[in-house]
Amino acid sequence: MKVLIVGVSSAIAQLLAEELRGGGHEVEGIDRRGWPNAPIPVHTLDIRKRAAEEVFRQLRPDAVVHMGTVTSLVMPGEERYRINLGGTRAVFDHCRAYGVRHCVFVGRHTYYGAASDSPLFHTEDEPPMALASFPELADLVAADLYAGSEIWRSPELCTTVLRLCYSLGPSGHGTLGTFLRGARIPTLLGWDPLFQFMHERDAAGAIAAALEKRARGVFNVTGPEPLPLSTIIHETGRRMLPLPEFVFAMALGRSRLPEGALAHIKYAVVADGSAFARATGWKAKRDHTEAIRDYRLAFPAPTSERGRA
Amino acid sequence: MATGLGDNVEARIARLEIPWNRYGVDPYGISRAHVRWMMGLFGLMYRHYFSVKVFGIERVPARGRAMLVGNHSGGIAIDAAMVLAACFFELEPPRLAHSMIEKFLSRMPFASVWAGRTGQFTGLPEHAVRLLEEDRLILVFPEGARGTAKLFPERHSLVDFGTGFVRMALKTRSPIIPFGFLGGGEAMPTVANAYAIGKLLGVPYIPITPYGLPLPLPANMQIRFGEPLVFEGDGNEEDHVILGYVDQVKRVIADLIAAGRQPQPALLNAAGSSGARVSP
Numbered sequence: 001m002k003v004l005i006v007g008v009s010s011a012i013a014q015l016l017a018e019e020l021r022g023g024g025h026e027v028e029g030i031d032r033r034g035w036p037n038a039p040i041p042v043h044t045l046d047i048r049k050r051a052a053e054e055v056f057r058q059l060r061p062d063a064v065v066h067m068g069t070v071t072s073l074v075m076p077g078e079e080r081y082r083i084n085l086g087g088t089r090a091v092f093d094h095c096r097a098y099g100v101r102h103c104v105f106v107g108r109h110t111y112y113g114a115a116s117d118s119p120l121f122h123t124e125d126e127p128p129m130a131l132a133s134f135p136e137l138a139d140l141v142a143a144d145l146y147a148g149s150e151i152w153r154s155p156e157l158c159t160t161v162l163r164l165c166y167s168l169g170p171s172g173h174g175t176l177g178t179f180l181r182g183a184r185i186p187t188l189l190g191w192d193p194l195f196q197f198m199h200e201r202d203a204a205g206a207i208a209a210a211l212e213k214r215a216r217g218v219f220n221v222t223g224p225e226p227l228p229l230s231t232i233i234h235e236t237g238r239r240m241l242p243l244p245e246f247v248f249a250m251a252l253g254r255s256r257l258p259e260g261a262l263a264h265i266k267y268a269v270v271a272d273g274s275a276f277a278r279a280t281g282w283k284a285k286r287d288h289t290e291a292i293r294d295y296r297l298a299f300p301a302p303t304s305e306r307g308r309a
Numbered sequence: 310m311a312t313g314l315g316d317n318v319e320a321r322i323a324r325l326e327i328p329w330n331r332y333g334v335d336p337y338g339i340s341r342a343h344v345r346w347m348m349g350l351f352g353l354m355y356r357h358y359f360s361v362k363v364f365g366i367e368r369v370p371a372r373g374r375a376m377l378v379g380n381h382s383g384g385i386a387i388d389a390a391m392v393l394a395a396c397f398f399e400l401e402p403p404r405l406a407h408s409m410i411e412k413f414l415s416r417m418p419f420a421s422v423w424a425g426r427t428g429q430f431t432g433l434p435e436h437a438v439r440l441l442e443e444d445r446l447i448l449v450f451p452e453g454a455r456g457t458a459k460l461f462p463e464r465h466s467l468v469d470f471g472t473g474f475v476r477m478a479l480k481t482r483s484p485i486i487p488f489g490f491l492g493g494g495e496a497m498p499t500v501a502n503a504y505a506i507g508k509l510l511g512v513p514y515i516p517i518t519p520y521g522l523p524l525p526l527p528a529n530m531q532i533r534f535g536e537p538l539v540f541e542g543d544g545n546e547e548d549h550v551i552l553g554y555v556d557q558v559k560r561v562i563a564d565l566i567a568a569g570r571q572p573q574p575a576l577l578n579a580a581g582s583s584g585a586r587v588s589p
């Protein structure tokens with residue numbers, strides 16, 4: 001099978017490329033950031049540009065994995081809207097035009113938002129109820145819904161929308177890995193939400209399983225059961241820095257982080273991944289311990305690790 | 310042979326049929342350490358501070374899904390705490406009941422974390438259905454916050470019941486175990502509710518007692534469990550059918566409260582000490 005990965009420079013996309021190659025598939029990638037010394041052909045270009053269409057025209061991929069979306073934590077402002085929405089539209093336009101049989105859109109479980117009155121386990125049929133508190137998520141939610149609408153708009157194209165929970169692993173990439181990078185992790189005093197994460201290799205494995213099984217529909221992808229943030233911080237060798245909410249909010253105001261991010265370290269966003277497991281038979285191969293251990297080995301906490309030495 | 314409450318709590322937690330992981334957390338985020346603290350405190354209240362007598366605990370199934378449905382008694386949720394304690398200390402194996410709590414609690418720091426870590430979840434249909442489908446025991450007070458707002462003279466009355474609990478029981482084919490709770494009104498003799506102060510603090514109201522503080526007195530309490538009620542249907546019945554079922558549950562609870570108000574010296578003498586289990 002010829003697979004084209006859009007947004008191939010991300011850590012999980014690289015692991016996916018590796019896994020697919022190992023499975024005997026022909027893999028190419030597109031990413032405007034490039035991938036130095038990539039083991040696969042990588043086209044360093046923007047998916048929204050005409051040159052990207054030429055890649056589809058020449059390669060004629062059987063399947064496309066769209067991982068080229070960005071969060072507000074990485075890119076603030078209008079450009080993020082254009083990447084997430086314009087890029088997603090371009091991917092599906094090219095899929096339809098060049099006979100792609102299967103397109104996998106890789107989204108995030110934060111689609112559901114974090115709110116005090118949210119149910120503990122979100123199922124795929126729930127609307128994104130908590131957008132009001134975090135409007136910077138709107139473009140990702142819109143991209144997710146746009147991809148989902150392809151299921152009925154293009155019945156000839158098998159569309160899979162995956163909502164992946166956080167990942168953790170030796171790359172240290174992703175929202176959770178970045179958040180845990182320091183020695184002391186700021187948290188909100190009086191709050192300790194559940195966090196759902198899986199090993200980054202499992203995240204890549206889940207996408208590969210979606211490709212292999214051609215699972216059509218919208219699916220949450222989750223790993224082991226969620227853990228309290230305090231436990232994750234402790235197990236990764238970090239220390240909590242609990243701050244009163246107003247202090248935290250003031251600190252946020254001085255950073256690039258949007259105010260809505262506060263809700264995500266206050267309330268849990270936990271998804272129910274059972275539908276994906278039923279559709280594909282996929283199950284995470286690694287538990288919390290392995291994900292935490294691999295992260296901790298790659299990113300030892302500066303202060304606490306020195307203290308132990 | 311004498312063992313402290315702490316040992317007893319630890320031994321009972323070990324017999325809870327909850328799938329803790331290596332971090333002592335279950336898939337819902339319930340923490341073994343938090344449950345130990347909670348049951349240690351509730352155990353002291355149940356065994357030593359209040360005088361709680363429990364009738365018909367054997368009607369609560371030892372395993373499998375069930376919905377405990379009862380009246381609110383007292384200005385704060387002492388009733389829920391004592392029902393949780395009864396299920397934990399009197400049942401064999403012990404069970405951790407999951408209360409369906411008011412939404413305001415999930416907006417409060419500390420309280421929200423403690424509620425979640427001890428298995429007390431916001432009263433959303435999604436939570437109730439999921440827990441029941443996983444054969445857990447849930448605790449529902451269909452009177453809601455209006456029930457805890459009852460004043461001392463109204464302590465044995467019932468306010469309007471919500472109807473969602475019956476639909477959830479039908480949908481999940483769960484038995485309803487009705488119970489009547491008495492004594493919460495005596496423990497917290499509410500003479501008025503301060504709604505304005507409550508609003509400022511993010512809670513529905515603050516109960517005002519004759520002694521000022523909303524703190525419970527060491528009163529006698531009774532928890533009287535009735536026979537399980539199983540209704541026919543799938544939860545999609547018309548409102549008038551559901552209302553009929555709700556009325557049946559309400560009548561049974563009213564009867565259990567009335568039975569508790571009758572003097573029963575033989576039973577009460579037989580019960581002996583606090584936190585006692587008494588046959589119906």
